Amino acid sequence: xxxxxxxxxxxxxxxxxxxxxxxxxxxxxxxxxxxxxxxxxxxxxxxxxxxxxxxxxxxxxxxxxxxxxxxxxxxxxxxxxxxxxxxxxxxxxxxxxxxxxxxxxxxxxxxxxxxxxxxxxxxxxxxxxxxxxxxxxxxxxxxxxxxxxxxxxxxxxxxxxxxxxxxxxxxxxxxxxxxxxxxxxxxxxxxxxxxxxxxxxxxxxxxxxxxxxxxxxxxxxxxxxxxxxxxxxxxxxxxxxxxxxxx
Amino acid sequence: xxxxxxxxxxxxxxxxxxxxxxxxxxxxxxxxxxxxxxxxxxxxxxxxxxxxxxxxxxxxxxxxxxxxxxxxxxxxxxxxxxxxxxxxxxxxxxxxxxxxxxxxxxxxxxxxxxxxxxxxxxxxxxxxxxxxxxxxxxxxxxxxxxxxxxxxxxxxxxxxxxxxxxxxxxxx
Numbered sequence: 001x002x003x004x005x006x007x008x009x010x011x012x013x014x015x016x017x018x019x020x021x022x023x024x025x026x027x028x029x030x031x032x033x034x035x036x037x038x039x040x041x042x043x044x045x046x047x048x049x050x051x052x053x054x055x056x057x058x059x060x061x062x063x064x065x066x067x068x069x070x071x072x073x074x075x076x077x078x079x080x081x082x083x084x085x086x087x088x089x090x091x092x093x094x095x096x097x098x099x100x101x102x103x104x105x106x107x108x109x110x111x112x113x114x115x116x117x118x119x120x121x122x123x124x125x126x127x128x129x130x131x132x133x134x135x136x137x138x139x140x141x142x143x144x145x146x147x148x149x150x151x152x153x154x155x156x157x158x159x160x161x162x163x164x165x166x167x168x169x170x171x172x173x174x175x176x177x178x179x180x181x182x183x184x185x186x187x188x189x190x191x192x193x194x195x196x197x198x199x200x201x202x203x204x205x206x207x208x209x210x211x212x213x214x215x216x217x218x219x220x221x222x223x224x225x226x227x228x229x230x231x232x233x234x235x236x237x238x239x240x241x242x243x244x245x246x247x
Numbered sequence: 248x249x250x251x252x253x254x255x256x257x258x259x260x261x262x263x264x265x266x267x268x269x270x271x272x273x274x275x276x277x278x279x280x281x282x283x284x285x286x287x288x289x290x291x292x293x294x295x296x297x298x299x300x301x302x303x304x305x306x307x308x309x310x311x312x313x314x315x316x317x318x319x320x321x322x323x324x325x326x327x328x329x330x331x332x333x334x335x336x337x338x339x340x341x342x343x344x345x346x347x348x349x350x351x352x353x354x355x356x357x358x359x360x361x362x363x364x365x366x367x368x369x370x371x372x373x374x375x376x377x378x379x380x381x382x383x384x385x386x387x388x389x390x391x392x393x394x395x396x397x398x399x400x401x402x403x404x405x406x407x408x409x410x411x412x413x414x415x416x417x418x419x
């Protein structure tokens with residue numbers, strides 16, 4: 001960090017820049033740091049689930065055990081939250097979880113690029129879930145799917161008001177779904193960078209921000225896993241509404 | 248933040264020009280990951296988990312079976328033991344009865360022998376007693392004859408004998 005005109009200039013947002021790997025302008029097909037870190041995410045998930053579990057041992061190795069536990073964790077989540085008939089969507093939900101989890105975790109490596117800190121990425125993931133779930137609801141239940149918005153347990157006079165609220169909240173879902181993840185990732189990384197910048201500026205007291213960054217890093221590790229969990233469980237909740245729209 | 252403004256918007260997240268690039272690579276990554284997971288990873292893990300579950304179920308069933316077998320074996324052993332005990336006591340009873348019978352027979356035989364021997368002994372005692380009386384008579388007669396001869400008294404044998412007999416009877 002450079003000190004310019006007596007003021008401290010920290011650029012906490014620079015880490016989120018999308019840059020072409022080999023220079024030049026960024027077209028839709030240009031290999032960028034997004035490409036690199038998404039590829040690493042896919043590789044990491046594959047290492048755990050394919051290479052880690054390749055032993056197929058009756059008594060699993062550590063890596064196989066981790067792969068099996070991840071599988072069991074998501075499988076149980078899908079079954080418990082969205083119901084047994086949601087299990088056919090388990091592969092996609094699992095893919096979603098692995099992608100978000102490893103993107104978040106790899107983003108914590110110093111100098112890494114966090115793909116999930118970009119609203120463009122999380123919005124695509126969230127809107128894919130939103131449109132898929134909405135389409136599924138209409139395919140499975142036809143117009144009865146709209147009963148999701150008609151709270152039949154409420155007094156008749158209140159129902160139109162509630163329906164309006166329900167509709168608004170339904171359409172806000174993908175927005176909150178995506179901004180929650182991107183926001184959590186971006187905020188944590190930006191704060192870490194700001195603290196790191198303070199370390200350079202404080203001179204003899206450099207260790208204070210470094211301690212803070214260390215603590216923050218532990219918190220961010222937690223946030224990375226929890227956000228992946230939250231993203232996945234919300235997907236399951238939305239899927240449940242499509243499969244069983246009755247309140 | 249004038250520096251940042253020169254290079255681009257404050258938040259790179261809002262730089263719309265990079266959206267198509269990010270979305271394109273996201274779709275590629277998700278499709279690749281989805282196929283790796285759904286075609287390779289998940290079926291493999293699922294089969295391992297299913298194998299383990301069935302192995303555990305089979306092992307538990309086998310253990311249950313062995314337990315039943317062990318119980319059966321114990322039951323059979325107990326029955327065999329009880330049978331053996333009953334058989335042993337029956338044999339002991341039979342042996343006791345047989346021995347008692349043999350003993351009774353031996354005792355009866357010994358009693359009979361003793362009775363026979365004592366009868367014989369009595370007979371012989373009586374004989375001996377009779378002989379002794381006879382012999383005393385004879386000796387007395389002879390002694391009397393010798394005494395009479397020593398005194399030169401003539402006496403016929405018959406009267407001497409009669410006299411001795413009479414004397415012996417009187418003594419008896």
